[in-house]
Amino acid sequence: MLSTNSVFDDLMDFSATKESEKRSKMKPSDRLIADIEGYGFNLSQLEVVLKTSGHQLIVSCAGSGKTTSIIFKIIYDLKSGRSTVMRQVGDKPIRVPDTIWVATFLKSGADELKNSYRRWCNRLHCADMSQVIQFSTLHAEFKRVITQLGMNTDIISESENKSLLKKILNNYGIKSSKGVQLNEDELSSLVGALTRTRNRLDNKRYESDIYEDLGLTGSVIDCVLRDWKVARGVKNMVDFEDLQEILYDACYVQKSEAIINFLADRYKFIYLDEFQDTSQIQYAILKIYASQARQVIAIGDDDQTIYSWRGSDNEIITKKFLLDFSPVKNDLSVNFRCPEKILNSIKPSIVNNVNRFNKVLTSANTGGLVRYGSYPGYRHMAMALGDLVYDDVAKGMSVAILCRTNSDGLLPALFFDKMGKFSYSISGKSMTLDSYIGRLVLSIVKLFTDRYSSDVKRALNLLTFDTYGVKKLMSVCKSSGESIWTINAEDLKYSCFEIADRILSWRDFRKNSGDITTLKLVLQEYRYSVFVRENQFNDIMKSVLLSVESILDYYDYDSVDDFLVELQDINERLKAREKKANAQVKIATVHEFKGKESDSVYIWNDSENVFPYKRSTDTLEELEEERRIHYIAGTRAKKVSTIMYLRGHKGSFVDEMDLSEAEELVGETSGVLKKAIENNMVENKGMQEFVKEVSVDTGEIDEDGNLVT
Numbered sequence: 001m002l003s004t005n006s007v008f009d010d011l012m013d014f015s016a017t018k019e020s021e022k023r024s025k026m027k028p029s030d031r032l033i034a035d036i037e038g039y040g041f042n043l044s045q046l047e048v049v050l051k052t053s054g055h056q057l058i059v060s061c062a063g064s065g066k067t068t069s070i071i072f073k074i075i076y077d078l079k080s081g082r083s084t085v086m087r088q089v090g091d092k093p094i095r096v097p098d099t100i101w102v103a104t105f106l107k108s109g110a111d112e113l114k115n116s117y118r119r120w121c122n123r124l125h126c127a128d129m130s131q132v133i134q135f136s137t138l139h140a141e142f143k144r145v146i147t148q149l150g151m152n153t154d155i156i157s158e159s160e161n162k163s164l165l166k167k168i169l170n171n172y173g174i175k176s177s178k179g180v181q182l183n184e185d186e187l188s189s190l191v192g193a194l195t196r197t198r199n200r201l202d203n204k205r206y207e208s209d210i211y212e213d214l215g216l217t218g219s220v221i222d223c224v225l226r227d228w229k230v231a232r233g234v235k236n237m238v239d240f241e242d243l244q245e246i247l248y249d250a251c252y253v254q255k256s257e258a259i260i261n262f263l264a265d266r267y268k269f270i271y272l273d274e275f276q277d278t279s280q281i282q283y284a285i286l287k288i289y290a291s292q293a294r295q296v297i298a299i300g301d302d303d304q305t306i307y308s309w310r311g312s313d314n315e316i317i318t319k320k321f322l323l324d325f326s327p328v329k330n331d332l333s334v335n336f337r338c339p340e341k342i343l344n345s346i347k348p349s350i351v352n353n354v355n356r357f358n359k360v361l362t363s364a365n366t367g368g369l370v371r372y373g374s375y376p377g378y379r380h381m382a383m384a385l386g387d388l389v390y391d392d393v394a395k396g397m398s399v400a401i402l403c404r405t406n407s408d409g410l411l412p413a414l415f416f417d418k419m420g421k422f423s424y425s426i427s428g429k430s431m432t433l434d435s436y437i438g439r440l441v442l443s444i445v446k447l448f449t450d451r452y453s454s455d456v457k458r459a460l461n462l463l464t465f466d467t468y469g470v471k472k473l474m475s476v477c478k479s480s481g482e483s484i485w486t487i488n489a490e491d492l493k494y495s496c497f498e499i500a501d502r503i504l505s506w507r508d509f510r511k512n513s514g515d516i517t518t519l520k521l522v523l524q525e526y527r528y529s530v531f532v533r534e535n536q537f538n539d540i541m542k543s544v545l546l547s548v549e550s551i552l553d554y555y556d557y558d559s560v561d562d563f564l565v566e567l568q569d570i571n572e573r574l575k576a577r578e579k580k581a582n583a584q585v586k587i588a589t590v591h592e593f594k595g596k597e598s599d600s601v602y603i604w605n606d607s608e609n610v611f612p613y614k615r616s617t618d619t620l621e622e623l624e625e626e627r628r629i630h631y632i633a634g635t636r637a638k639k640v641s642t643i644m645y646l647r648g649h650k651g652s653f654v655d656e657m658d659l660s661e662a663e664e665l666v667g668e669t670s671g672v673l674k675k676a677i678e679n680n681m682v683e684n685k686g687m688q689e690f691v692k693e694v695s696v697d698t699g700e701i702d703e704d705g706n707l708v709t
Helices: 007-025 028-038 043-051 066-079 107-123 138-148 158-171 184-199 209-214 218-234 240-253 257-264 280-290 314-325 340-350 378-394 406-419 436-445 454-461 467-480 489-495 497-513 515-530 536-554 560-575 620-633 652-656 672-678 685-697
Strands: 056-060 084-089 092-097 100-104 133-137 269-272 295-300 328-332 369-375 399-403 424-426 585-589 598-603 637-646
Touching (some): 028 043, 028 066, 043 066, 043 328, 066 100, 066 107, 066 295, 100 107, 100 138, 107 133, 133 138, 138 240, 158 184, 158 218, 184 209, 184 218, 184 536, 240 280, 280 314, 314 620, 340 369, 340 620, 340 637, 369 378, 378 399, 378 406, 378 598, 378 637, 399 406, 406 424, 406 536, 406 560, 406 585, 436 454, 436 515, 436 536, 436 560, 467 497, 489 497, 515 536, 536 560, 598 620
Parallel strands (some): 056 328, 100 133, 269 295, 369 637, 399 585, 399 598, 598 637
């Protein structure tokens, strides 16, 4: 019978048959590579990564698709039979996965890896082996092992662990520089420093700003850690660092052959994600796990090691792993996120780091836009930011504002709240006034609204070491029903002589200038003359004070009471924005935003003493980590990267960048908000006046409010 198909159909059937026959003759691993290529992946570097056998270090640069690459590597090793083993099932030998552990550092990361693996198995028509592969964090694996060894692993809560530490500190008489118990932020900083100490094994374990501020020596730190561990033991509980210390002690101090062999026999194939974040004690334990493994694959980026404050050591990925395992080193150096202009602008900075691999960073995409602008002050910079973000949102772009510290994000958060023109999120409590520092700032404002409250007492204690005198002053105010503004001058001097002259000068200024202007003066006086010692707490305190001062500059308030109510209302709204899902605009620290991306990214306040952070540049190691933080901020943008800094205070990393193809933001605003006001889209009088003020500064309108043509 003659075919009813056309000649074209017959040719197509023939071609399809030939292609099918060709695929059937391919090895399963080669078919997998062909399928991956069919999804549009660039195999120029990836194919080499997949085909490499034995111990392997994959240096995966920003935007190179690290998660997807490690997933493809796991699937390829299974498909090629490399990570499988023959098992006898009844009378038949069958090939099954060998013991495999895929490890990372955060539970969210482990869940993402497992889910991504399952999705790609489905797309690539591969058997899903997720039920027999161990996807977990290091801590989850350590907990599992210790439980199997018959030891207790009940994890203590963070709050209870802090409470135990407070008692230990009291026992040792450890107090702040003002001779009082550590406040919430100081305690959190100390917990972070102690965590770093417990994760490092070298002499740098005792290096920390908070240790220096509190005058803690190595011997005292060791005693505190010992007693803290004993206190948890009394409750029959452990924390996550205890898990590591138990295994390290068993393997390296007691040298228990039984435990060493138990760990070494657990996995034959180990895949280590985010390897640059590994701490020294974790790496020591991982070496025990890997001692009998057939293949250890570590993937990470030495240009993205930014967690030394919790114990990570960049030399683990750049030197130690190479010496200990002699792995094949492969690069994934093509950035698929950042267009060429964005990547090329930041590259000249990161290559200044000495402790890094030499790599040729390239972009898969042309184009992109880099912008930079300098501003005479924070309010001008905030105004320009709001204007530019407003424009981005109108174009449907996702936006991220990246800050060096949480406190630096408070000013944009406060400003955006007052704009009320788009949805945004903040990265945590420290970007609200609910933090200890935020509450401290509110207590300074309450000097004008309260008479003898604990908030007034707290604010006055910041002015003097004479806490007894402040207590006496509050007692006199309470018994007389007066405040610091109305109490008899002689009673004021008698109660607390050290701060009497300062308060009396405030009172004189208030008579002539009014409440709001005096509040501005008081806030500035705290910023310039109280928080003068160089430490992290004071830096953050000054930043938050500046944010609150900026609100006073932006808007008109009839009284301090009105301003305080406004701050409290703003704070409630900010708390509702913590990690808000699906927000088009995100305000976050660089650390928080690592591994993420947005269409338009702003490096906020890229100024000196911020990038790099002034207390983190005492050594070359600290300076290089600061440069890596800045590099990460500069590689988050998919379309537009914008750098904003204070005029005359440009950060040193900006000078290292190549901005030859960047666009300079000349005016303080691009006029978007001004046009919105003209169209009655912004009704707030204070905002209107501020826009007018900034526009006059930039020459967009004259002193009478007329547009300059």
